[in-house]
Amino acid sequence: MEYGPSNSTTAQIPVIDLSEADAQTADQLVKAVAEYGFVFVKGEEMDFTAQILNDTFALSKAFFASPVEEKEKGGIQANNIGWSSMHAETLDPKNQKRGDFKEAINIGEFVNGKAQQTLAPTLALYEDNLGHFSVLCHRLCMKLLRLFALGLQIDPSKGGEEYFSSRHDPNKGPSGSILRFLHYPAVEKDKCSMDNVVDIRAGAHSDYGSLTLLFQRASQPGLEILTPSSIWSPVPICPPGTEADAFPPILVNIGDLMHFWTNGLLKSTVHRVVFPEGESEDRYSIAYFCHPLDKVEIEAVPSKKIKERGKQDERQNGITITAEGYLKKRLAETYGWGRRQDAAQD
């Protein structure tokens, strides 16, 4: 069913206000991601403003509009950083004949406000703004990670509320966290064939890391999630009650690493991006993929809630892996980089 048709009813993803970052909010948040794998968050003190978002989207647009030769100079590398051209990525290889109808630029971590990669001239001019945006994203992720730990009732002697955030602290070492701009051009209907699902903007997949933030533009839909009953549901951009907000709430989803770490309590959900029905415009989205520090061992989380759930822990089957090892394995599977002969089996 991972390539089935879309339902017309939008997904009922909860919207949570983070202004009061208390135990009740933490509980709501954990419940939402345990059920849907996705949640919308809002709250003024997050430091994002409509202006910052508009400027960042404008920068993304300018980058994608720049000459191919310029973008190619920073082509994607095995470290997952750089520009991936149209169709270069195939997120659902079993069901796609052509690669995703998208291009993307992955920007790695900033160190003291400086990008650790050569930025194309369009982006280089705004390095400070990009660095600031990436800091705001990470700050929000740290806040969410604290709330997850609070909601999961992690043993205070084992790190308590700081259990996840301390393992994502950029001052303690590098991680695979990525700021990603995405561009999905509008395609004429007869040039793509969604009916037999040959072409898709982003194939069905789940994200790899701890959590992802996603920023969308009000008139550019396309994201869908696979619901537990195997139905594809469109994700609204401005869910009910947020229409009057200065900008749409930020969409958060759980990645596979966090799913594995919490033994499936915080759930990663399969999603995809489709061509909307009727007239469409280009879609621009911005994702922030938050990963633990490379060296972090993904050990069983000392949480009362996870224990109470009583599901068999996958890590008891002798699996020990670092965050870096986990990410490398997933990237090899997506891009065929450094693929080992046995990669498909594990």
Ligand SMILES: O=C(O)CCC(=O)C(=O)O
């Ligand atoms: O553009 C979007 O809405 C989703 C992007 C996405 O799912 C991804 O890059 O992992």
Ligand SMILES: [Fe+2]
């Ligand atoms: Fe994704």
